[in-house]
Amino acid sequence: MRDVQQDQQDLQAQLNRLGVTGPAAQWLMAKRQAMASTTADPAVASVSHAAVRRPRPVRAWLLWLFSSPLILATLSALVAGRLDGFIADAAAWGLVALAALLTRRASLQPAAEAEQRRFSQLGQRWQFPLRNQAAVSLAAGTCIAAVYGVGHPLGVGLGFAAVAVLAYHLIYRLEPLRVGRPLTAQDKESRAVIEALAEAEDRLITIERAAAAIGNRELSQRLARIAELGRGILAQIAERPSDLRRARRFLTVFLEGAEQVSDGYARTHRHADSAELEQSFRTVLITIEEQFQRQRERLREADVLDLDVQIEVLKKQLDQEGIG
Numbered sequence: 188m189r190d191v192q193q194d195q196q197d198l199q200a201q202l203n204r205l206g207v208t209g210p211a212a213q214w215l216m217a218k219r220q221a222m223a224s225t226t227a228d229p230a231v232a233s234v235s236h237a238a239v240r241r242p243r244p245v246r247a248w249l250l251w252l253f254s255s256p257l258i259l260a261t262l263s264a265l266v267a268g269r270l271d272g273f274i275a276d277a278a279a280w281g282l283v284a285l286a287a288l289l290t291r292r293a294s295l296q297p298a299a300e301a302e303q304r305r306f307s308q309l310g311q312r313w314q315f316p317l318r319n320q321a322a323v324s325l326a327a328g329t330c331i332a333a334v335y336g337v338g339h340p341l342g343v344g345l346g347f348a349a350v351a352v353l354a355y356h357l358i359y360r361l362e363p364l365r366v367g368r369p370l371t372a373q374d375k376e377s378r379a380v381i382e383a384l385a386e387a388e389d390r391l392i393t394i395e396r397a398a399a400a401i402g403n404r405e406l407s408q409r410l411a412r413i414a415e416l417g418r419g420i421l422a423q424i425a426e427r428p429s430d431l432r433r434a435r436r437f438l439t440v441f442l443e444g445a446e447q448v449s450d451g452y453a454r455t456h457r458h459a460d461s462a463e464l465e466q467s468f469r470t471v472l473i474t475i476e477e478q479f480q481r482q483r484e485r486l487r488e489a490d491v492l493d494l495d496v497q498i499e500v501l502k503k504q505l506d507q508e509g510i511g
Contacts, residue, residue, distance in 0.1 A: 247286075247287040247288075247290045247291050249358060250283060250284075250286055250287035250290065250325070251284070251287055253283060254280050254283035254284055254287070254328075257276050257277075257279050257280035257283065257328075257332060257336075258280055260272075260276040260332075260336055261273060261276040261277045261280060264276055271335070272335075272336060275331055275332070275335030275336045276332065276336045278328070278331055279328040279329070279331040279332035279335075279336055280328070281328070282324045282325070282327050282328030282331065283324070283325055283328040283329070285321070285324045285328075286321040286322070286324040286325035286328065286355075287321075289317045289318070289320050289321035289324065290317075290318060290321045290359055292317055293316065293317035293318045293321065313364060313365055314362075314364060314365075315364065316361075316362040316364075318359055318360065318361055318362050319361055319362060319364065321355070321359075322352050322355045322356070322361055325351050325352065325355055326348035326349070326351055326352050327348070329344075329347050329348045329350075329351040330344040330345060330347065330348040331344075333347045333348075379431075380424070380425075380428045380431050383424075383431060383435075383438060384421055384424060384425060386438075387417070387421055387438050387442055388418075388421060390417075390442050390443060390445070390446040391414050391417045391418060391421070391442070391446075393446045393449070393450050394410055394413060394414045394417070394445060394446055394449045394450075395410070395411070395414045396450075396453070397410055397449035397450050397452065397453035398410035398411045398414065398449070400453040401452070401453055401456065403465065405469070406452075406465070406468065406469060406472065409469070409472040409473070409476060410449055410472065412476060413445060413449075413472065413475055413476050413479055416476070416479040416480060416483055417442060417445075417479060419483055420434060420437070420479070420482055420483050420486065423483070423486045423487075424486075430486050433485065433486065434482060434486065437478075437479075437482045441475065441478050441479070441482070444475070445475045445479075448468070448471055448472075448475075449472075452464075452468050456468075
């Protein structure tokens with residue numbers, strides 16, 4: 188906050204020296220404030236992701252209740268010696284139970300997982316979510332129970348399956364099979380920026396996962412700060428795509444190296460518990476964090492330089508119009 192206030196004061200002093208006042212000065216001040224907020228907000232958002240609470244599991248007791256008659260039918264068929272009925276009812280109960288387990292597992296997925304992928308979600312793609320898998324399992328179990336357990340025709344069994352899927356959707360809500368939004372960028376340069384941001388975001392997510400997997404609190408916090416700085420840099424590039432050229436070496440060298448080192452340490456540190464390895468990793472993280480900070484400062488300085496050029500151009504225009 189203090190840095191933002193200092194930037195505002197410096198800009199005001201520079202405008203006063205140039206003699207820029209009135210609406211023009213107000214417009215430049217507002218634009219600079221908007222630029223500062225865009226560079227600061229991603230860090231706050233990244234911290235808030237870490238503070239997101241684990242969602243409470245959805246109670247799938249309705250599915251367990253629905254499957255309870257199948258348990259009785261399975262036992263009854265076993266006692267009566269009907270092998271085909273036993274297999275059908277047992278398979279039906281297993282599929283309904285699987286639907287209950289998938290529903291609960293779907294509710295345990297972090298709600299912020301999709302929000303972490305701000306850039307990788309660009310473009311449409313197909314998916315098969317857990318809730319939809321649960322609905323398919325429920326439909327199959329219902330159809331088997333109706334056709335092979337009770338003896339209804341296949342058409343009636345399919346009807347029961349459709350009703351079961353509808354009821355599941357009304358209670359637990361199915362998810363769309365196609366997610367994302369179509370790319371609107373038509374030119375080659377815009378698509379290149381989108382692809383670069385998506386690839387860099389995947390690397391940052393790997394770093395965040397490594398931070399969660401490492402038991403050392405200090406190293407985890409360092410990795411979290413590195414990911415936070417990286418997301419801030421990506422947000423700056425998204426705000427000003429021209430910065431991609433300045434940050435190309437950062438994305439291809441430092442970010443990729445940070446991903447490889449953090450992922451490798453997260454996978455091997457438990458098997459090779461060494462103080463020397465830990466110290467080496469700590470030294471590397473300090474260097475990486477410094478490079479990330481320098482890169483972010485370079486982009487901010489470039490933004491300020493561009494704003495200085497805009498001020499000079501505006502001052503010349505005001506002088507030509509006889510307003511300055």
